[in-house]
Amino acid sequence: MTEPLVAFRGITKSFGNNVILDEIDLDIYPGEAVAIIGPSGTGKSTALRIIAGLTPPDSGEVYINGKKRLGVAEDQTEALGIGMVFQQAALFDSLTVGENVGFLLYQHSNLKPRHIRDLVRERLEMVGLPDIFDRYPAELSGGMRKRVSFARAVMANPERPEDRPELLLYDEPTAGLDPIASTVIEDLVRELQQINGGSYIMVTHQDSTIRRTADRVVFLYHGKVQWQGKVHEVDTTDNPMVRQFFSSSIDGPIQVTG
Template structure:
């Protein structure tokens, strides 16, 4: 099976701090990929490079065999990529309807009534009904996360080629209680089958989210992929980085920041 997204020789530094150092990564269609590793190792940076929101200093991004030139606004990728940000990133001054339908309000000629119907359909998919007229401040943290999911999977009937095919999740369960986290984890899997977004990349530190939402794991450390394998193998691998990470041990090859 050919990768849908390929990163080749990706390097990125911020000032004197090298975050990614010649990293390679393949993302396959229909797979839930988890990117894990210690804090500050560039996991969110990888998502932003994949999304075309951040340019690497070196290396290439290939989307379905086509090399990306510049950032996302500089051209059209052959695959539309949606992103769910860590803090939901909703516009506080807009209603839920305006947040979820933002792209359609800005870039389409669809009537307001039709956009309302499309928004309500996506909200229903994430278990959020009768909230279209509320503002983000009126929602709980878990509810805001689900609204951000609805926005990420919003489709444009005028341009079906722009419908999201790949989703990027940046710590979607961060800051949520265990029950709310389970709701979000279940939703990730449901959307994989219901929303046509069968391929996704998940950045997370939470063990339950790793185990319940991913099929494959890559472990990032010192700017490179240090382990790549099936989620089912994380408890049996003898990789010392993986063992230290999942045992939450301060002893091992991962440098502990005081």
């Protein structure tokens, strides 16, 4: 059996008295495209942040490429590059698009500025935005900002190929976008995987995004993994939570909270 890229073992996370993740186990394997789904507030984004090393769990163990993580990502050198695309793109408003995409290299490499600019332009062309290097985030549409954040997530130092992201984390990449813009983003997710290889995990509520970008689905509710399976199995499973979620019904075991 192939060793997981990421493994959760008994991961628990609470905020105050609210238990978000309750002793969950989860494996992500090389080459996988996984969607983490479920109602709002069930720990999907928290799971991503724990994988990214931005948030430590309260208890349990996280293994990255078979190595146990101690603390958060900045506390150690990990044998797995991880890139993250945040829900709101999280671009620096005071920086140009080029400065945003090349931020990591400008701050943490010895590459010459001209070389960084060339690398940034390659990434922007990759996401279909070749002519916006000098624009600011406020001048872009929501879908364009998302694509810029994708370009930033896959940026890597060519002098350190070991830092190339092997795992991309997407937090609601199509949230708030119209159907056409969503399709552009969904196609881009798949194209980036084909170009760069690697795996990705996506948190999403959108039916089309789940079906067009995922190979495997993990359903979270009440802090537990309630179901997981291949994406085509969401239409045939007898799991009442999955059936309720995809039918958008208010009747079923998922409680309507607002």
